[in-house]
Amino acid sequence: MEAVLEHDTLAVLATGTGKTLIYQVAAELIDGPTLVVSPTIALQADQLAALRASGATAETLNSTRRPAQRRRALEAFGARRLEFLLLAPEQLTRPDVVAVLAEAGIGLFVVDEAHCVSMWGEDFRPDYLALAAVIGTLGRPRVLALTATASPATRERICDALGLTDPVVVVGGADRAEIWLGARQVATEDDVTHELAELLRPLADEQQTAIVYAATRRRTEELVERLRAEGLEPVAYHGGLATRERTQVHRGFRDGSTRLVVATSAFGLGVDRADVRLVVHADPPERLDDYWQEVGRAGRDGEAARGILFTHPTAYGVRRYFAAGTGTDAADLSALLMVLRSAEGPVRPGDLARAADLSTARSRRAVNVLLRSGAILESRAGILLRDDTPPGELVDQAVALADGLKAERETGVELIRRYAETADCRRRLVLELLGEAHPQPCGACDNCDAGRSSPAIDRPYPLGADVRHDEWGLGTVSQYEGDRVVVLFESGGYRTLSLDAVRERDLLEPA
Secondary structure: OHHHHHOOEEEEOOOOOOHHHHHHHHHHHOOOOEEEEOOOHHHHHHHHHHHHHOOOOEEEEOOOOOHHHHHHHHHHHHOOOOOEEEEOHHHHHOHHHHHHHHOOOOOEEEEOOOHHHHHOOOOOOHHHHHHHHHHHHOOOOEEEEEEOOOOHHHHHHHHHHHOOOOOEEEEOOOOOOOEEEEEEEOOOHHHHHHHHHHHHHHHHHOOOEEEEEOOOHHHHHHHHHHHHHOOOOOEEEOOOOOHHHHHHHHHHHHHOOOOEEEEOOOOOOOOOOOOEEEEEEOOOOOOHHHHHHHHOOOOOOOOOEEEEEEEOOOOOHHHHHHHHOOOOOHHHHHHHHHHHHHOOOOEOHHHHHHHOOOOHHHHHHHHHHHHHHOOEEEEOOEEEEOOOOOHHHHHHHHHHHHHHHHHHHHHHHHHHHHHHHOOOOHHHHHHHHOOOOOOOOOOOEHHHHOOOOOOOOOOOOOOOOEEEEOOOEEEEEEEEEOOEEEEEEOOOEEEEEEHHHHHHHOOOEEO
């Protein structure tokens, strides 16, 4: 709270520690209304209820509101009759919305669940990477970014993507000691269903609450059908459901009438339920950051809870496919750069897409890659080239950056596989990836229970140290596991190296 009164701030605080209170209090002390960018309608609904319960004037701007309601909310915010307005980043692509917001004199711009800025971008919800330009258009109000988990690399990416000015980064402990961690390796997908039913049945008998995460909408529906055949009463939640159905699931989960939800990762951002006793991943998630976000929805009341991951030999195919993404089209990048090179000044995003003969979505993806590579600038006036570097070089730089991000996503899937298969302390693997040194076994995971975990004493490089490799270039030491070290390289993603090989062949040198 003190930091955000004077500086742009990124706060990384564990689930359940009261991040919403930070901007509620800061809003009272900073002149001007507060705009909150929030990724899901369900999360906006929970935040709206909490703000109103505290006596604040607040409204949302999303598809659950009729056009007249949205118009009135926007007008009230512009006239400063509302203290808080909550919306998704897609709303900020509308010039009519931004024009009204720019006249409101916004004092605080909040990005909740800010890890989405790093998770999403070029391919999925690309408007997250346009937020820096929107902030400039709104007169550069104070910015507060909030998230429950973010590795050091993710923190840096959030600050860069939002264009934070000399930010204060406040990082609390990510550990949730009340959550016991385990993993189960089975032979087939069918075995997952059987063991999952056995795991869930005692909770159902005791009327306890659980969330099961699945990789896809189709898998979610299949699991619901199979678990119902086992005598359980799950409900499905995913992005393909109608808004009314999703709202009913959230309402039932909050009021206790629904105790078992099988969902994609779309469920959870907006679940304010303290007594979830179990979070199960029937399929592996894409990243360890995501896993910890989702596991953290258990045990928010501080009581004992569990997080269990199921895997089988074919479990990682879908995640590798998603991690690969759609790639970066060099032709799209070239088309945009040629338009910008011939322009006499900044070009508005819509005009740029039309001049390059690209759809709005394709243009936005390419613009985001160019922004991340530093080739272009985006401001209230529009988009322009940063310097007179030849377009061919800029395309090469942007493609190299995009390839590095893709490698990080793809190798991040391997970190999940290692987490599932390790015989060492599971909590250590997650927390060290998030930047916290935990050399001692946690005593609250299946490997510690079995006596397999051991202290990590062989650490030639500190966590977070910059190192260099002949092939992959500059990297950061991210994690240790037994006699191996994991390094996040700018061009090669996460790479696991034997410490013996590192020493014998001088594979890493301090950077």
